[in-house]
Amino acid sequence: MGTAYTSMAMNLATPGQQLAIDPLPRDVDVLVIGGGVIGVTSAWYLAQRGRTVTLVDKDDVCAGSSYGNSGLLVPSHSRPLAAPGVLAQGLRWLLDSASPFYVKxxxxxxxxxxxWKFRGACTAENVRRAVPVLRDLSYASLALYRELAAIPGFDFGLRQDGVLMVFRTKARLDEHRHEAETLQAAGISARVLDENGARELEPALRPDIAGAVYFPEDAHLTPDRFVRGLARLAQERGVTVMPSTEVLGFExxxxxxxxxxxxxGAVRASEVVLAAGSWSPALGRQLGVRLPIQPAKGYSVTCDAPPxxxxxxxxxxxxxxxxxxxxxxxRFGGTLELAGLDLTINRVRVDAIQRGWRDYLAVPGELRLRQIWRGLRPCTPDGLPLLGRPRALDNLVVATGHAMIGVSLGPITGKLVTEIVAGEKPGVDIAALDPDRFG
Ligand SMILES: Cc1cc2nc3c(=O)[nH]c(=O)nc-3n(C[C@H](O)[C@H](O)[C@H](O)COP(=O)(O)OP(=O)(O)OC[C@H]3O[C@@H](n4cnc5c(N)ncnc54)[C@H](O)[C@@H]3O)c2cc1C
Structure with missing residues (x-):
């Protein structure tokens, strides 16, 4: 491998020019696989604790799901996807090609x-078990985001303005009253607003909406600015970042x-952190570690902000x-398509996003398109991430499966990875995230 790389470098380099690829170190302390929000936050906190970190990505930092997502930091999303009623709703949606949920x-x-496992997890018991875990992780992560935003010169657009969940119909608003109550009972602030209350908070809403649920503690950021910015800061503090470096297998x-x-080429590492998002199961399989993750494709459409x-x-x-x-x-972002590791763009779904916002927002004129994007959320059957050391290996930490809330949970995951690598008791109870829990 090493020889092949050297000869490739010699073929590509014009005489007198330096090739812009650094050699891969052969012996490292901690190797992080994956340059998404989970890999980069892990690398950052490991370096803060004095570990020598090398991060590799098959493409580039923030090339995966962490790039064009909606950037919401949402304690209000502490209810997992696997919940009662989701299967019935999902089956209704399956018949509609423009619906927000699709299984190829x-x-x-x-x-x-x-x-099958997802079906088994759509229970009130799963919700009861998952809500406090996701809530504690979300709040802890939000606090870490505030710390990171205080680093001089590191502006990633963090704002804690809350998130408004808007409904066009009274029936759907009433359904969500119950969900809001579950969250309130778990200590997450939520306020149900009628149409006037909602429009007072957000004047761009149409007058004919039914109302909204407001989650005042939620926040948002610009995800690529965060991930790339933190990777740059990590590099300045000694982390080696290697793009175009794909992990093929393990000895x-x-x-x-x-x-x-x-x-x-091959590299030896004292510790390995597997944070390869939707691509993690294939790598885990090579190590005999089963990671039940399905990629759930979502799209975003980014436009110039209109007046x-x-x-x-x-x-x-x-x-x-x-x-x-x-x-x-x-940015408009959504839809959930279980179609495997497939990044093709389904225009019907993108059109549904491009058209759908007009039912809620009174913004005149056309929006100027900047980018259509798609990404693969790494989803577990029970809606909880996989975080910890699998039983079979002493120098592997798995950190993946964050589904729709990987940005929300990024910093706390990085911090917990650091504690697990150090052999410490994690600061948040993560027993429910055991990567071996599916057997
Ligand atoms: C439309 C959409 C909207 C979303 N909105 C939100 C939101 O508002 N809030 C929120 O919290 N979350 C949101 N998410 C979810 C969030 O984007 C993901 O949970 C998060 O990005 C997952 O991060 P990750 O680091 O695990 O994976 P990724 O960002 O996908 O990173 C994995 C990295 O691993 C690399 N890799 C893969 N295989 C290999 C290999 N063999 N060798 C080396 N490198 C490899 C990939 O190139 C990739 O860069 C959204 C997702 C989508 C699709």
């Missing part, structure tokens, strides 16, 4: 096993990973997508 029909054993020796094979456009982030209740003001841009 295919005979895939992993998908079928995942759906295992007993209970340890002896070496990691990459497209740029008189929304100032608050919103979730458009019936349409099931988010609207996030990000400085001079406005």
């Amino acid at each position: 029909p295919r005979l895939d054993r992993d998908l079928l096993a995942w759906l 295992r020796s007993g209970r340890r990973i002896a070496a990691i094979e990459t497209t740029r 008189g456009g929304p100032r608050l982030p919103m979730l458009l209740g019936e349409a099931r997508f988010a609207v996030t003001p990000m400085g001079d841009a406005l």
